[in-house]
Amino acid sequence: MSEKDLSTEEKIKEAARIVFTKKGFAATRTRDIAEEAGINLALLNYYFRSKEKLFHQVIMEKVQQIFGVLFPIINNESLDLETKVELIVENYISLLLENPDLPIFVFSELRNNPQLFEGRVNAHLIGESSLMKQLQEKKPDIHPVQFILSLFGLTVFPFMARPMMTVTKMAATDAEFRALLEQRKKLVPKWIKLILESD
Amino acid sequence: MSEKDLSTEEKIKEAARIVFTKKGFAATRTRDIAEEAGINLALLNYYFRSKEKLFHQVIMEKVQQIFGVLFPIINNESLDLETKVELIVENYISLLLENPDLPIFVFSELRNNPQLFEGRVNAHLIGESSLMKQLQEKKPDIHPVQFILSLFGLTVFPFMARPMMTVTKMAATDAEFRALLEQRKKLVPKWIKLILESD
DNA sequence: GTCTATAACCTGATAGAC
DNA sequence: GTCTATCAGGTTATAGAC
Numbered sequence: 001m002s003e004k005d006l007s008t009e010e011k012i013k014e015a016a017r018i019v020f021t022k023k024g025f026a027a028t029r030t031r032d033i034a035e036e037a038g039i040n041l042a043l044l045n046y047y048f049r050s051k052e053k054l055f056h057q058v059i060m061e062k063v064q065q066i067f068g069v070l071f072p073i074i075n076n077e078s079l080d081l082e083t084k085v086e087l088i089v090e091n092y093i094s095l096l097l098e099n100p101d102l103p104i105f106v107f108s109e110l111r112n113n114p115q116l117f118e119g120r121v122n123a124h125l126i127g128e129s130s131l132m133k134q135l136q137e138k139k140p141d142i143h144p145v146q147f148i149l150s151l152f153g154l155t156v157f158p159f160m161a162r163p164m165m166t167v168t169k170m171a172a173t174d175a176e177f178r179a180l181l182e183q184r185k186k187l188v189p190k191w192i193k194l195i196l197e198s199d
Numbered sequence: 200m201s202e203k204d205l206s207t208e209e210k211i212k213e214a215a216r217i218v219f220t221k222k223g224f225a226a227t228r229t230r231d232i233a234e235e236a237g238i239n240l241a242l243l244n245y246y247f248r249s250k251e252k253l254f255h256q257v258i259m260e261k262v263q264q265i266f267g268v269l270f271p272i273i274n275n276e277s278l279d280l281e282t283k284v285e286l287i288v289e290n291y292i293s294l295l296l297e298n299p300d301l302p303i304f305v306f307s308e309l310r311n312n313p314q315l316f317e318g319r320v321n322a323h324l325i326g327e328s329s330l331m332k333q334l335q336e337k338k339p340d341i342h343p344v345q346f347i348l349s350l351f352g353l354t355v356f357p358f359m360a361r362p363m364m365t366v367t368k369m370a371a372t373d374a375e376f377r378a379l380l381e382q383r384k385k386l387v388p389k390w391i392k393l394i395l396e397s398d
Numbered sequence: 399g400t401c402t403a404t405a406a407c408c409t410g411a412t413a414g415a416c
Numbered sequence: 417g418t419c420t421a422t423c424a425g426g427t428t429a430t431a432g433a434c
Contacts, residue, residue: 008417008418022310023225023311024223024225024226024307024311025226026222026223026225026226027223027224027225027226027311029408029409029410030409030410030411031409031410039418039419040418040419040420041410041411042411042412042413042418042419042420043417043418043419044410044411045410045411045412046417046418047417049411050410050411051409051410051411101310103359104303104306104307104310107303107359107360107362107363108223108303108307110362110363110366111221111300111303111361111362112222112223112226114362114365114366117363117366118366121363121366121367122367123367123368123369126367126369127368127369143379143382145364145369145370145379146379146382146383146386148369149353149356149357149360149379149383150353150390152356152360153352153353153355153356153357153360154348154349154352154353156352156356157348157351157352157355157356157359158348158352160302160306160356160359161306161348161351161352162310163306163309163310163313164306164309164316164320165344166313167309167313167316167317167320168320168321168322168325169322169326170322170325170326170344170347171344180342180344180345180348183342183345184345184348187345190397191349191390191393191394191397194390194393194394194397195390195393198389198390198393207399207400228426228427228428229427229428229429230427230428238400238401239400239401239402240428240429241400241401241402241429241430241431242399242400242401243428243429244428244429244430245399245400246399248429249428249429250427250428250429
């Protein structure tokens with residue numbers, strides 16, 4: 001599907017996704033989005049009313065995209081803990097490889113604007129999830145939050161550290177980075193398993 | 200040392216540290232810094248010439264603060280791998296507990312502005328470090344970058360996820376968060392050890 | 399060194415022609 | 417729906433008095 005096939009509205013939103021995720025809300029100028037979309041500034045306001053409304057739409061769709069991948073796994077009663085971990089890591093890394101700027105974007109905007117998510121992210125949805133119950137059963141001595149932080153730390157952190165890895169030449173090229181993350185799809189579940197089976 | 204004891208220059212810089220780390224460069228207005236410092240806008244330019252120059256000074260000092268803590272450990276030839284890991288985790292978590300906004304700040308500004316660090320962070324300083332040599336010897340089958348990503352992912356990620364933890368009530372209060380991270384000082388080295396001793 | 403006032407510039411948003 | 421031109425408001429930086 002070439003750029004020409006998209007409606008103007010979708011062209012603007014796609015441009016907004018790119019620019020907002022790359023630079024953040026405050027550093028993005030509506031002019032940048034217009035230019036990226038190949039349209040003019042007035043059209044942005046014609047379709048989306050304001051920079052803020054456009055931003056809100058973009059980030060919410062991104063958050064839902066993430067939860068859309070993770071939730072069905074976390075709450076699937078027919079998967080055991082180990083399989084859940086494998087699927088979460090595999091699918092989340094795949095998603096992030098297509099959206100590498102997403103983690104820094106979401107976390108830094110959430111810092112500036114916590115009320116964005118207030119009410120939308122229900123504590124029970126995580127605390128009462130199938131994953132949590134299985135964890136409690138398998139390893140009651142690990143604080144569930146410590147487990148979650150580790151699982152996602154191991155999975156997400158490389159994307160946040162990406163700019164640092166480029167500068168330090170730890171993963172200078174895109175191909176190197178992708179290779180590392182592909183390898184990590186197997187490593188992280190293996191390591192998590194070590195943690196779960198330790199005493 | 201009360202606020203009154205600080206020179207005007209230092210008051211401005213301290214205010215800049217607070218506001219910049221909390222909101223990022225683009226979202227920060229020089230007026231916010233002036234107000235936080237209890238001085239007037241013109242003085243900021245009198246002392247630091249521009250918003251950009253002040254920012255540059257602040258972020259560089261923060262980065263050096265981090266490396267100042269980590270480098271002596273990473274390159275201490277007389278510490279074995281396990282002890283290095285313990286000290287890195289312990290000291291880094293302590294530092295970040297005093298500067299919880301630092302990780303999001305540094306990583307998101309680095310994304311917007313990678314040239315900030317070009318030339319300053321030498322790839323050899325990490326690749327040729329004592330830590331890396333020990334790792335290579337102890338566990339040649341782990342890619343060193345995978346190890347580093349895991350060590351720092353486990354250590355730093357909780358600070359980046361802090362706003363998310365607040366919203367989801369995983370760690371609603373400051374005290375809860377601190378307790379989790381204090382506990383983590385022991386957990387992370389234990390888990391890293393599991394990884395290093397696995398096959 | 400510190401202040402007030404203001405210049406110079408930039409950005410989001412809109413008016414109005416087509 | 418799409419464009420150009422422009423407004424209104426806000427931001428950085430400086431001039432000039434004290």
